[in-house]
Amino acid sequence: MMNELLAVLIAIAGGLAGGLVGVGGGVLFVPALTVFLGLSQVEGESTSLLVIVVVAVVGAARQNAYGNLNLRDAALIGVLSPLGVLAGVAAANEIPQRALELSFAGLVLLIAYELIRRALSRTPD
């Protein structure tokens, strides 16, 4: 019972993150499914995709109602994403996983720095 309750709370947090900053929430849904609902890692990652799609459909519809959606750009990004998956498979075979993780961590920190710099250098809107 406690595990189910924690899974529900984590799912709410994942949805909140989706609404507030536009991510799918998989980072939270995967542990909710594996740690608290007993799915294996592969099952959890696969099933989280289903939750992500449901959350993203509702979130995108809400943002569309608020006037915050460019459907043409979104479609182009989504349709072209499999190209990156192929490149990812090739990269994973050539480069050690740890080096990839650390490079991505560095890239993510650079993006965070740039977002903060830009946000603080402009007046509130």
Added chain:
Amino acid sequence: MPSSRTLKLAAIGSAAGLFSGLFGVGGGTVIVPLLIFWLGYGERLATGTSLAAIVLIGLLGAIAQGGIYGNVHVGTGLLLSIPAVGGVVIGTAVQQRIPQRAVSLLFAALLIAVAVELIVR
């Protein structure tokens, strides 16, 4: 010859697929900031458009996983979707009422958490 705008969107889509394929994170993590940096999107438009792109990216992944490997637990996934949908409805409503730059700062905090998770993994 596609326009530079189309090429940027293609690069964003490829980067989203690349990172989500490699690390299980990276759809929205790269789409939102790149829409802001490269295409001059405001934060709200970037997050809304990111969610719509994630619908497609997630569907392609779920179909591959569910159709080929049968690893998707549909019932459990739909049950977990109920509280998650509640969260996203509240999250989008709150987002309309806070300054756009606060969205950027929240996003930066999330990215720092992702980086820490990748480093200690």
